[in-house]
Amino acid sequence: MQDNALLKLTTMTIYPKLIHDALSTVRYPGNGKSVMENEMLEDDLRIDGMKVSFSLIFEKPKDPFMKSVVKAAEAAIKTFVHPDIEVTIGTKSKTSLPPEPDKLLPGVKNIIAVSSGKGGVGKSTVTANLAVGLAKLGYRVGLLDTDIFGPSMPKMFDVEDERPYAESIDGRDLIKPIEKYGVKLLSIGFFVNKDTATLWRGGMASNALKQLITDANWGELDYFILDTPPGTSDIHLTLIQTLGITGAVIVSTPQQVALVDARKGIDMYMNDKVNIPILGLVENMAWFTPAELPENKYYIFGKGGCEKLAEELNVPLLAQIPLIQSVCEEGDKGTPAVLDPASPEGIAFMTLAAKVVTQVDKRNIEQAPTQRVVVEKK
Numbered sequence: 001m002q003d004n005a006l007l008k009l010t011t012m013t014i015y016p017k018l019i020h021d022a023l024s025t026v027r028y029p030g031n032g033k034s035v036m037e038n039e040m041l042e043d044d045l046r047i048d049g050m051k052v053s054f055s056l057i058f059e060k061p062k063d064p065f066m067k068s069v070v071k072a073a074e075a076a077i078k079t080f081v082h083p084d085i086e087v088t089i090g091t092k093s094k095t096s097l098p099p100e101p102d103k104l105l106p107g108v109k110n111i112i113a114v115s116s117g118k119g120g121v122g123k124s125t126v127t128a129n130l131a132v133g134l135a136k137l138g139y140r141v142g143l144l145d146t147d148i149f150g151p152s153m154p155k156m157f158d159v160e161d162e163r164p165y166a167e168s169i170d171g172r173d174l175i176k177p178i179e180k181y182g183v184k185l186l187s188i189g190f191f192v193n194k195d196t197a198t199l200w201r202g203g204m205a206s207n208a209l210k211q212l213i214t215d216a217n218w219g220e221l222d223y224f225i226l227d228t229p230p231g232t233s234d235i236h237l238t239l240i241q242t243l244g245i246t247g248a249v250i251v252s253t254p255q256q257v258a259l260v261d262a263r264k265g266i267d268m269y270m271n272d273k274v275n276i277p278i279l280g281l282v283e284n285m286a287w288f289t290p291a292e293l294p295e296n297k298y299y300i301f302g303k304g305g306c307e308k309l310a311e312e313l314n315v316p317l318l319a320q321i322p323l324i325q326s327v328c329e330e331g332d333k334g335t336p337a338v339l340d341p342a343s344p345e346g347i348a349f350m351t352l353a354a355k356v357v358t359q360v361d362k363r364n365i366e367q368a369p370t371q372r373v374v375v376e377k378k
Contacts (some may be wrong), residue, residue: 040058041057105224108220112249116262130349281310
């Protein structure tokens with residue numbers, strides 16, 4: 001009778017035991033035991049007059065019974081302690097959700113690695129034209145030349161004499177990328193003598209690359225393009241351990257020796273420990289077309305090699321880029337061929353840019369964000 005009388009009062013002294021007893025009536029549907037029997041009450045119970053707050057611990061962050069148990073706990077406290085109690089219940093889990101993708105570049109939506117199994121297949125030419133093509137489509141684009149030992153982007157954008165400077169952003173001194181053709185660009189080539197070999201060990205190269213990623217003011221980007229060195233190396237490992245790469249574009253010629261190496265590059269990204277989606281293949285130098293015979297095609301390096309590999313791997317063939325003298329000439333002058341949208345090569349590169357957009361959108365709908373590769377030290 002005395003307890004019933006207390007419940008009729010507008011205020012009362014609430015003790016932890018009253019909360020514990022109320023929660024003992026709440027059953028967890030997963031095993032039929034009470035919240036207290038399952039030891040689900042976190043050690044953060046707070047009582048302030050008629051305000052009570054605490055957390056309930058669940059096995060998983062998306063426990064199917066979480067909402068119903070929280071509602072039942074609140075109802076039990078109001079029923080068995082006092083109807084006017086203000087109850088705040090938080091939730092925690094014993095196991096956490098997978099880590100979020102890379103947050104080093106919070107303003108970057110998509111990170112694309114352009115890669116090749118071997119050198120000499122025109123990967124950097126494809127990268128430069130892809131970046132400019134995306135910018136021409138209206139996207140915000142950044143391009144990082146990650147080839148520490150053979151940087152070529154300053155030449156391809158005709159900015160070899162540019163020297164990036166630092167600017168203060170929120171108390172941090174960040175490198176301001178060079179901008180040209182609507183693309184934000186950084187390369188180790190801006191910071192070393194272009195006529196001198198870069199004699200660095202792997203650790204020095206990796207540290208320099210990390211600085212170009214983390215200590216630069218990339219800002220808001222729709223696409224961050226990485227021009228990677230040929231093959232598989234320390235640089236590739238640094239990239240996949242530093243960034244959550246959205247997907248990779250593989251460049252090869254139709255020549256069999258190039259395709260053999262392309263397979264190795266593809267395997268690196270598709271490895272179980274890496275799991276970076278392949279957005280598609282680009283067949284560069286697919287055929288030779290002389291300027292005086294624009295309708296003719298001469299398959300100097302073989303025919304359809306990348307097309308067959310794409311079918312075998314069940315990935316798209318994003319583009320077949322013809323071998324045209326002007327592509328090389330324009331690249332050497334620092335004016336990517338895609339700037340002339342009416343030319344055959346310009347059409348091919350703009351088609352590539354549009355297909356990459358489509359594949360990235362498809363990939364983002366169908367697959368979870370790529371996680372950085374975490375190497376555990378033993």
